[in-house]
Each structure stands twice: as C-alpha cells, then as structure tokens.
Amino acid sequence: MTTNPLLVAKDFKSDLKPIWCPGCGDFGVVQAIYRALAGVGRPPHEIAFVSGIGCSSRIPGYTTAYGFNSVHGRSLPIAQGIKMANPDLLVLCAGGDGDGFSIGGGHVAHAVRRNPDITYIVMDNQIYGLTKGQLSPTSPCGLKTVTSTYGSFEQPVNPLLYLLSYGAGFVAQATPADMAGMASVIEEAIRYPGFSFVNIQSPCVTYGQETQQVKAHRSQMKSLASVGHDPANRMGAFELASHYGEELYTGVFYRNPTPPPTYDALFRGRQAELATKVPRDRILDMFVQR
C-alpha cells in the first residue's frame, strides 16, 4: 500500500475515449474522480474501480486504475469480493441510479451493513439513458417517458434517505455544476474509513429535463455548509435529505464522527486470531476416526 504525492489528475486518465454524449454530466464526474484520486495519491495499479451497466458504468475504463465493467446492478458484490481478497486496495464502485436503486437495489443495504472501506458513487440522472429514455427509480412521479407514456404512477426512491437509514457512515451529494466541490466531496468520501456514498446529480443531456441540466443546477444548488448543517448531525441530515427532488443540496449530509471498525479490519483480525501453522495438506486430519 503506497501513496505518491506527485500523482496528478492526468495520471488517472486513460486513453480510452468516452462514448458519452457531448454535454453529459459524467464528463465532469470522471474529471472530479481524477482529481480526487490524485488528491488521495494511491497509484492507479492499487485501485480497483468496479461498475455495473449503464452509461455511467463505462467510467472505470476511462481511468488508468484496474477496472471492472461488470453486469447490471452487481458492482457492489464484486467490489466487496475484491476488498475481501485484498483489503489493501482502494476500491471504488460506480454506476447509475438504475444500477444502484433498481436492479441492484438489494445489494446496497447489505454493503452498508458490512461497512467495507469502499466508496460508492452513483451518477443519478433520473432516467435510463443507455436504453433510450425509460423511467428510472429516481424519476419524479408523473414523468412521461417511453415507458410511462402518460406519466408514471410511482414515487421516486430517495437515495440519500435510503443510505442514511441503512446506517451508512458517509453520505454526500454533488453536481458537476460545482466541479471543485464535487472533487473534494469524492476525495473526502474515499478518505472516510468505511462505506461511503456520494450521490451525484449528473444530468442526462439527451433524455433529461431542462430543469435537470447543469445550467439549472447552478442556480438550484445549495451547499449544506451554507445552510449551517453540521455533518455530524445525523437527524439533521435526515431532514435535509428528505428534500431530495425538491432541493439540490451539495456537500456532506452525514459523516460518522466515530467511524466503527470496517469489515476489512474485522476479517483481517479474524484471520490473524485464527491463523494456523498447520499446512493446507493436513486439512483432512480432522476427519480421521480413531
């Protein structure tokens, strides 16, 4: 496990050219991730960056880290497997709102309750872009899309409240309308010792609403610091997070001031405690009847 203060954002940018539509919010997100990773200073080969399926899930390939563009909704289990195999790695996980809160929604609560030192970044654009504009789990109720021709009936999920309720130790939100803020919040999330979550309001330029574009965010966004929120105040975080969809708060909703031990630390402890000198080829001895 090493850090290198000389690493700069560019060291994390791969030669692969993004396929995202020009104007996509994810261009800003990947820039912010380069910045955050340079700030943390771990060399790219010590970083594993996992994603699912969706436009935003292409993101690991645009970094020089080890990437894993897996299957729809399953980035978190794979990321946890990586952390389990090698806790020294910096493990990042990313995907869209469909990946994280529809098809893969069941995994989030369990990742949180294990509390591995993994950072989960959701690029939340309230739409399915890769498949051309269908309703997503965070689409506002009544939204007309190709799969909700006359307007949807469903209420959107609130990712921020989900994560807070599950017990996540770090919950934040960002937007490409504030690049510096986004980069610093991602860096802070990575540095948090435990499971951290950043919801990024990353607009879809092709299927998103006008009011959801970066330009609109500039006038909508409100930093949590500016409204006097203390990130150690979990109940306060719940209240502010409940305005997801109405207010665009940026910054840290909640950071556990006394982070509990991580899953990785706990299983390392178990391994150390139970380590045996008995070689693997003696494993069958226990079955011998005498």
Place this chain on the structure above:
Amino acid sequence: MSIPSVSGSGHSSDLTIGMAGSGGDGIVSAGESLIAAAASQGYHAIMTKSFGSQIRGGESSCRVRIAVDRIYNPGGVLDVAVALNWEDFLRFGAELPVGPSTVVIYEEKTGVAPDKLPIVGVVPTDVFAVPIAELARKAAGTDMAKNTIVLGLLAGWFDIAPEGIVRGIRKRFAKKSAELVAANEEAFRVGTEYAKSHPLRVPRVLKRPLENTGGKMLLDGNDMCAAAAIFAGCEAFGGYPITPSTEIMQFLTREIWKYGGTVMQAEDEIASIGVAIGSSYAGKKSMTATSGPGMALKTEMLGLATIAELPLVLVNVQRGGPSTGLPTKPEQSDLFQAAYSGHGDVLRPILAPTTVADTFRITVEAFNIAEEYQTPVIILSDQEIGQRKETADPIDTSQFKIIDRLKPTAVELESYNRFRLTESGISPISHPGMAGGNYLASGIEHNEHGDPTGSGALHKLMNEKRFRKLDPLKQRRDLFAVEGDVDADVAMIAWGSVAGVCHEALAIARAAGVRAKLLVPYLIYPIAEEVYDDFFAGVRVGLVVELSHQGQLYRILRSFVDVPRGVRQMTRNGANPFQPREVADELMKLASAPAQVRGAAASAGVTQ
C-alpha cells in the same frame, strides 16, 4: 468389489441397515454412532439420511451400509430394517426397501403383529417386535435412550463394531455426566443381551475387517469438497444458505480464516457469486456453492466470469427440481442447466464426483482447470454425495499438483494486453495491485487490451480464443474411468452418485457371466467425443443410467457422439434410488435380447 452376500457360515461381509422413526427417536444419531464405530474399527461404510420436510421432529431415517471391502453406494434392499414406528418407516418407501431376507426389528408397542407387517407383498423370515422403549426405561431410566437400545440390538445380533460403539457412547456422553455414560452403557448392554437371547433364524454376524485398517476418515461430500477447496488454495468464498449445499459454506466459515481466507455469507445467490468473481479478479482462488434454484440465479454472473476469463469454481449440489422441487433428495437433473444455461456462446467445464472420497480429487481438479484455463468450472455433486457420510482411506495429498493461473512476465507487463490472442487461447492474467497490469475487465466484448468493442471481427476472434483454450480438456482421459471387459459389446455409462450403483451392477452382471463394461465420466462437459467413440466401438447394447426423468447426459451425448442404437436410457426420477441388482438385471436382459429400436428402457420399473 463386494456384492451383498450371506455366506454359509452365518457370516456377512456387507450389511445394509435402514432405520426410521420420528426426529425425537434419535434414529439418525444412532446411525451416526454406528458408522463412526464402524469407521474406527476399519470397516468401509456409507450412511445416507432422509428426512420429512419438518425442520424438527418430523420423520427421519438413515441407511448405514457397512462392509469389509470398499463399497461405492448406499446399498440396495435392506439387510436389517429398524422401525420405531411404522408410519414414519413407510413414508420413506423406496428409500428403505424391505425384502424377504431382511431382518425386521420394530418397536413392540406399535401393536403390529409380526406376521402382519404393513409391508405389501413381502414376508421377511426374521421379524422381531422388541419392547425398545420399555428396555430403555428399565436400563437408562428414560424412553429417550431408545436409540442406544437399538445400537445394542444391532451389536448383539450382527456384532457390528461393539467396541467402537461403546467408545462412541463414552465420548458422546462424557461431556454431560458420568451417570449418563453409565446409563447408556447399560442400555447398550441390555440391547445386546436381548438380541443374544433371541437368536436369528439365519445368523448374520458381520465379519471383522481382514486386518486392522482403522484410522479411516469419515465425512460427507460437502465437507470433503470444502476441505479440498482449502487444500487447492481457495481463499475466498461467497455463499448463500441453500439445501443441500450449505455445509460447504459452514465448513469454510469454520476453517478458511486459519489459512488467510475469507467467507462472506452474501445477501443473495447473485451477490455470493459476485463476491467470488470479485475475489478471483483480485487474484485469489475463489468458490461459491449452491443448489439448483441458486444456480439459476447465478447464471448471468457465470457468463461474466466466462467472458472476463476469470477462474471460478461453482459447486451445485443437485436436488430434485424444478423450482423448490425436492430440497433434501438427490437428482441428476441440473446437467442441462450446468451446460447450457445462460446466454451467448459459452463452454463451461463440468466435473462430477461419484463418491465422497473422489470429491476431493474432483474439487482439486476443478480449481486446477479453473486456474489453468481462466474459466468458471462447475462441480455437479448431488444431495446423496453431498450429505452422505462415507468412510475414506486417508488421501495422499502429495500426488496432487496445484495449478495457479499464468501471470504476466515483467516484459509482458511493459505493454500488457490482458486478452492477448495466443495460440493456446490462454493469456497471462494480472490482478489489481500488480503494477503495469492495469486493465479493464468487462462483461462487454473487448479487444486484446480489454477495451470495449462492438466489432464482429473481434467478437469472433475472442469467442474462438475462449473455446480454443478448453480443447486440451477433451484429451484428459484421466478424467474418465473404464471398468470391466474393455472389448465387451455390452456397456453402461453412469455419472455422479449413480456411478457407484453401476459399479456394483457391473460386478453382478459379470459374476453372472455377462461380458460388460462401464464408463464413468468425471469430466461431464465438454463432451470428449474421442473417449466416447473409443468406448462405443463394438458396443451392441448398453444403458446410460441416470437419476432424472429425462436422462440428460444421454441426450447431450446424442448431440455430440454416435451413440449405438442398442444403447438405451435407464432413467428414474430423483428420490427413487437405483439398486445395483435391478440395474444389473436390466443390463443382462439387454445383453441377452437382440438390439431393439432406440428408446427408454421400459421406464426402469419404479419401485415405489
């Protein structure tokens, strides 16, 4: 090779005991004591258990087969049947078959007259209504000691490992109190005395093992599989509880930490294979285990492991299906699923053990193949092998070679291409943490470097690579066993737990003068055409014996190999075990009749 037999001297070299009662009767724990005692005295033994669907207190049964020589299946018709009550006993039907030579022992207070046993069409010669509960109460002060009385009866009548049983009683109850030890020793003595004062019409004393061959292992297939995984270097396991595979996760949860590994009980079947795939990507040997329904859920991720070329071992301990099916019964109906489930052009190696003992080798082999060819490998075990207890001679682990995945060299890392198109199809694989090996693993088709592509030309090359690398597997003749008369024109093929039945069926047929042979594939898929072609050369008639409705191996074979027209299916739905004798009869019938039209062999007479 041993065939159940009673010698003229009143000695027996092979006894199969079936017992049933309600969960509270402790009949299964009596079976456990019996097999442990037998193992400690050097016998070969196999024990299967069968339960009703209640979690606790439902009907339960076990079969224990104890023999002087090596045995390969849980036996056929019972030599001894023990019924603590008839209702429970009868629920197990074909799993506890009683014949004319079966010694029947049952609880007197069931009120059944010895000449009016509720077993249709069978009149056993030796039937004993024993006041089991009453003897228990007198000897140990409680009805609950019934199972110790039963052990005494068995020791008294058949001389089954009495010293071992007493040692077992002491070990088991010593933790509780000296009084309990004394009470149970007394119950055992009383049982033994009762038997001795009520001799069998035809004595059947179990022969002692030829020499003292004690120190056998005693374990089930699931524990064997998990232990083999640790031996093979497995350091990561993702699992989700599902019957009948859960013991694999439970064993690893106890043991893997000691070797620097980790187990995660995931939130679902999908996550559990995801965890294993993630660990493999990060450079560790990993495994997941499940049964049919879980396998269905894991299928998408299996495809991911294939296209991302990640080593992975997946164990499917088969049970009856579809859907929830028969969770506690064996069936061989997941072969199609293993070979063909999932989308896209996929070739996944499938291995199947045939006994608890060879589960070790098969599991190590699965890891080796997974690592060498960077592919998921499926182990198709089944409920019988997974959960049956079996004695096994100590395994010389030094005979196994452990294969690790091919890593890139320093030179290769200078301009690393993860999916380089090599002649063998195998490309050196890096993992996070390895400087210079950085690449994108993906479920999307990719070029040699790992970058996503939509190119048809690249897709073709990559598919060819992923198939090409597995070609050498088909030449692995060591993953097939041929027994009997190699030039015979009468043949059998069997895989998994059924192979053990056919092994004995072959011996019966050959003892009756039929020249015949048996092919047991351990590598089930890809189909090694040449192996089958060689085996089928000159074959006139034969049977492919499978414990499933369709007979899935037979059907797969026919799509790859020219199966001789006289080779037919002998199939049976799960939970209706085959017996060596009936398989032998079927084979002998075929051998003596002229070859007929292809088809199922008279539905193989379900005995239920």
Place this chain on the structure above:
Amino acid sequence: MTTNVQGIDFSKLSLRDALDLAILVEEEAKERYEELAEQLEQHRTPEAAKFFRFMVENEAKHRADLAERRRVLYGREPSTVTRDMIFDIEAPEYDEARAFMSLRQALEVALRAEQKAHAFFVGAMPSASDPAVRALFDSLRLDEIEHQNLVQAQLDKLPPDPVAKPEDYGDEPVSQ
C-alpha cells in the same frame, strides 16, 4: 468564481506564482478544448470540432507565450501553484458541448469561456497586493477582451443558425 479556485490567496501571490497560475489556466483551457473536439469528432460534429481544434492551438500558443515569460524571469525555479487549485477558469464547461452543435454554437461556447476568464482576472485583481501581479492580471484581462473580440468578429460573419434543429432531421439516438 471563487468556488473554482482552491487555496489561492491572491494577496500573497508573487509574480512568479501568478504567471504559473496563468499558465495553468491556459493549459486547462487547451486540454478542455481538446476533449470537446474529441467528443464532437466522435459524435460526427466536424465543424464545431474543427473550431475547438483551432482553440486548442490558440490556448497552446497563449500558454507558450506565458511560459516563455516565466522562463526569462524565473528560469527553472519550482512552481508552488498546482492544477488542483483551479477548475474551469478559462476552460469551457463540459455541459457546453452538444452533439451536432453548429459552428455558431461552438463560437458562443468559446465566447462565454473568454468572458468567464475575463471575470476571473477582474475578480482577482483587487485582492492582489503585488503591483506586478495586478499588472499581469490586468494584461491578461485585456487579452481575454481581445480574444472575445476575435471570436465575436467571427460570429458576426456567420449567418444565423437555421430555425430547424438537428434533431428535426437527424436519426434517433441508438440504444446500447
């Protein structure tokens, strides 16, 4: 604009630091135009892409000029300002790009970027305590006005965009 500048106290800025900062601003703008040009090339928007390539050259030239000044004055003295202190000063925002954008729209993107840079230097000037720094910022501010004028002149020569939008004629996006 201060949200896009991290940890820079203009009052403590030396001329060398200010030059280094200006170099980084040009460098960032150059790289961004490069990225936008790549995006548009990939999305078959050649005219706008060509213009962004032209801007890449411009920004590279500005950067080279500033770097030369810095070399003459300070040689190989190490720099104390870094790229992670700035974000989007003269670089156009990512969300300015659109597939099938017209040349006019591309020019407008550049114009807004130059205006943004101008505003940055105007905002920074009052807090700079070193007169040499102030003078540098002032000259950079004037450069930005000049660039604006150049872009504006090009814009004036262009016919107005048609009323119809590209999506009125183009193919639907493709699902993946």
